[in-house]
Amino acid sequence: xxxxxxxxxxxxxxxxxxxxxxxxxxxxxxxxxxxxxxxxxxxxxxxxxxxxxxxxxxxxxxxxxxxxxxxxxxxxxxxxxxxxxxxxxxxxxxxxxxxxxxxxxxxxxxxxxxxxxxxxxxxxxxxxxxxxxxxxxxxxxxxxxxxxxxxxxxxxxxxxxxxxxxxxxxxxxxxxxxxxxxxxxxxxxxxxxxxxxxxxxxxxxxxxxxxxxxxxxxxxxxxxxxxxxxxxxxxxxxxxxxxxxxxxxxxxxxxxxxxxxxxxxxxxxxxxxxxxxxxxxxxxxxxxxxxxxxxxxxxxxxxxxxxxxxxxxxxxxxxxxxxxxxxxxxxxxxxxxxxxxxxxxxxxxxxxxxxxxxxxxxxxxxxxxxxxxxxxxxxxxxxxxxxxxxxxxxxxxxxxxxxxxxxxxxxxxxxxxxxxxxxxxxxxxxxxxxxxxxxxxxxxxxxxxxxxxxxxxxxxxxxxxxxxxxxxxxxxxxxxxxxxxxxxxxxxxxxxxxxxxxxxxxxxxxxxxxxxxxxxxxxxxxxxxxxxxxxxxxxxxxxxxxxxxxxxxxxxxxxxxxxxxxxxxxxxxxxxxxxxxxxxxxxxx
Amino acid sequence: xxxxxxxxxxxxxxxxxxxxxxxxxxxxxxxxxxxxxxxxxxxxxxxxxxxxxxxxxxxxxxxxxxxxxxxxxxxxxxxxxxxxxxxxxxxxxxxxxxxxxxxxxxxxxxxxxxxxxxxxxxxxxxxxxxxxxxxxxxxxxxxxxxxxxxxxxxxxxxxxxxxxxxxxxxxxxxxxxxxxxxxxxxxxxxxxxxxxxxxxxxxxxxxx
Numbered sequence: 001x002x003x004x005x006x007x008x009x010x011x012x013x014x015x016x017x018x019x020x021x022x023x024x025x026x027x028x029x030x031x032x033x034x035x036x037x038x039x040x041x042x043x044x045x046x047x048x049x050x051x052x053x054x055x056x057x058x059x060x061x062x063x064x065x066x067x068x069x070x071x072x073x074x075x076x077x078x079x080x081x082x083x084x085x086x087x088x089x090x091x092x093x094x095x096x097x098x099x100x101x102x103x104x105x106x107x108x109x110x111x112x113x114x115x116x117x118x119x120x121x122x123x124x125x126x127x128x129x130x131x132x133x134x135x136x137x138x139x140x141x142x143x144x145x146x147x148x149x150x151x152x153x154x155x156x157x158x159x160x161x162x163x164x165x166x167x168x169x170x171x172x173x174x175x176x177x178x179x180x181x182x183x184x185x186x187x188x189x190x191x192x193x194x195x196x197x198x199x200x201x202x203x204x205x206x207x208x209x210x211x212x213x214x215x216x217x218x219x220x221x222x223x224x225x226x227x228x229x230x231x232x233x234x235x236x237x238x239x240x241x242x243x244x245x246x247x248x249x250x251x252x253x254x255x256x257x258x259x260x261x262x263x264x265x266x267x268x269x270x271x272x273x274x275x276x277x278x279x280x281x282x283x284x285x286x287x288x289x290x291x292x293x294x295x296x297x298x299x300x301x302x303x304x305x306x307x308x309x310x311x312x313x314x315x316x317x318x319x320x321x322x323x324x325x326x327x328x329x330x331x332x333x334x335x336x337x338x339x340x341x342x343x344x345x346x347x348x349x350x351x352x353x354x355x356x357x358x359x360x361x362x363x364x365x366x367x368x369x370x371x372x373x374x375x376x377x378x379x380x381x382x383x384x385x386x387x388x389x390x391x392x393x394x395x396x397x398x399x400x401x402x403x404x405x406x407x408x409x410x411x412x413x414x415x416x417x418x419x420x421x422x423x424x425x426x427x428x429x430x431x432x433x434x435x436x437x438x439x440x441x442x443x444x445x446x447x448x449x450x451x452x453x454x455x456x457x458x459x460x461x462x463x464x465x466x467x468x469x470x471x472x473x474x475x476x477x478x479x480x481x482x483x484x485x486x487x488x489x490x491x492x493x494x495x496x497x498x499x500x501x502x503x504x505x506x507x508x509x510x511x512x513x514x515x516x517x518x519x520x521x522x523x524x525x526x527x528x529x530x531x532x533x534x535x536x537x538x539x540x541x542x543x544x545x546x547x548x549x550x551x552x553x554x555x556x557x558x559x560x561x562x563x564x565x566x567x568x569x570x571x572x573x574x575x576x577x578x579x580x581x582x583x584x585x586x587x588x589x
Numbered sequence: 590x591x592x593x594x595x596x597x598x599x600x601x602x603x604x605x606x607x608x609x610x611x612x613x614x615x616x617x618x619x620x621x622x623x624x625x626x627x628x629x630x631x632x633x634x635x636x637x638x639x640x641x642x643x644x645x646x647x648x649x650x651x652x653x654x655x656x657x658x659x660x661x662x663x664x665x666x667x668x669x670x671x672x673x674x675x676x677x678x679x680x681x682x683x684x685x686x687x688x689x690x691x692x693x694x695x696x697x698x699x700x701x702x703x704x705x706x707x708x709x710x711x712x713x714x715x716x717x718x719x720x721x722x723x724x725x726x727x728x729x730x731x732x733x734x735x736x737x738x739x740x741x742x743x744x745x746x747x748x749x750x751x752x753x754x755x756x757x758x759x760x761x762x763x764x765x766x767x768x769x770x771x772x773x774x775x776x777x778x779x780x781x782x783x784x785x786x787x788x789x790x791x792x793x794x795x796x797x
Contacts, residue, residue, distance in 0.1 A: 075615040075619065076615065076619065140626060143622075144619045144622045144623055144626075145619070147618075147619070147622050148615050148618050148619040148622065152611065152614055152615050152618055153611075153615075178622055178625055178626050179625065179626065179629050181626070182626050182627070182629035182630035182632075182633060183629065183630075183633050186630055186633040186634055186637070187633075189733075190637065190733070193729065193733065194729075197722065197723070198722075198723040199722055199723060199726075199728075199729035199733070200644075200723070200725055200726040200728075200729050201637065201641070201726060201729055201730065201733075203726075206644070206646065206647065206723075206724075206725050206726050206729070207641065207644025207645070207646045207647075207725045207726035207727065208641065208644065208726040208729070209640060209641065209644075209726070212636075212637055212640055212641075215636075216633060216637075563751060566751055566752075566755070566768075567751075567755065569764070
């Protein structure tokens, strides 16, 4: 559900991107100007980061992590559902802004003063503040859930250094969310107070300081970049190892690099503020810290290359995305190091060079990773393999379209095109670059249509996938596709990294169980998460509309559902061994 | 140490009821992670307050003019004592003594209410002296930081009250024990935050 609704938001964000590119196709275009353009730009950024990338990643984590560590479920199924519904209503709140009163228009960073009442009088920013706050609470719950699941619920023998890399990146990502989201929460809270209740945190006339917003936003915002990129690294590691038929090269250095990137991600937020005037000393320190991130990232890239070296490579669609990802991401990384130098950044800042850089990293990293993951785990999640021919079309059109769109934007930036503008004058040599860029964006749009067709075709008449369609290495391929609701009939015994592969190499068919077949305890489904999220939604909408009674009513609903949950006695139910045996036989036949 | 382990392994009478099930263990670990996030949240509020505490424009009073240490010291004493009583409550739980556990948690709630009363009285005083939420950035950041802590206390009071009600109905079970344990963790956490508020807001505010 996470994955699918994230994908819907991805489509919405994509359409917003196409509209932006249509506006910029010719100079002095009058298609979407001024406010409308600002709203499109803001919503494109916000949607893609918060409502598309994160939920799709969460969706994969939710399905795959328990399978990879040999657990029956995540640690808190109730909180899991609640987290999803909170994300969903948060996203809904953000997007109904198009219909009621106008979307947020101060950029995805929502810098003050621009975002204060004086310059953004409509309710747009209120939607931003409350929508993100609600979905942020959801992300926090997801993060705690994954952390506890990974620490407490690993199968017997699954030590930390036998965990698959996707699980490792999930672990580090969750830790990043845990520590990065509170600054956003505080920033949004202060902004809400300033806009709704007349406080003076950011307003200089009352003694406030706009820099506080920038610091809080980027203490959150920079780790956020790694929150969406690290899971993609994890997916790449799984895909490349599987389709090279080799153990991942330098596994422990990969783990180390992941943790190091997570750590450094918190140390570099000021590089978004080089031109603010914090002084050369602080700029130098944060510039060097930023460049240091290239080291663990480089370790990862070389490990992927060495994994492929001498392997028996199969170029399936997931592998294509993984291989296409490496050069793309490396280009993004190089422009990142260029931007990390403060003197150079004074030149590049707020130009299309920056736009090109972060799209290379985020699309070249996260989106390629998500597509690789989608093709790779589709058979596990839905029991059917996606069509390979359509997948290839999707990949090649997307790759070509992507480089057409964003490669030229580096030069557009160097030629002086600023970001976030809705038009430009003819005769400055910006025309053909923008046209090429728009054409590329359309090509990417077409490639997504291939993906949609692929999903439809597969759902209609795709071949059923067996438990292990890719000749996989990790535990998730040891159980039927799609997995039964209890995942593992018997918890597996893990004896080595790449547990399933180890057993296969030793001539066994599957992983040995660590416990006798017994009845499995399952939690009962609950409707409270939806109710609680609706409460949050009413509260948020009430604040946006300045209808305080409605907001209070929503909050009361939240608290009532919390109490109901506290008193709810959930005995769950048991699945008995006979039933399990019947299910397992049905799956094998 | 070894007989302690044996005790906690024994199925008929687990020494630490709160960690005797996987659900309980998960709950407590997850709550520790949550407290980590709360720490960052309060750190951000402290940072904001420190950046803005001298912004007393529009004729607002300064912190030296406002704060009176004796009252804050009493509030501190009350809150720290309530941490002790919640520990006594958990000790009661470990002795499987439902009455003692409920009694000490009840005392904790009362002390929390007393603290809240003092805080409300303090806020009303400040507002009379012209120190309001909307006057200047000092006011905004002060009420946001101290008020966020206060609302945490309020939440804790309501939470523990409902737990006492549950405890009376169900007793100390594998299901209720982790709830009490987690609530006491939460209570200690708000106390620690208060120690920082006492230092950073009040003591620093008196000498600046």
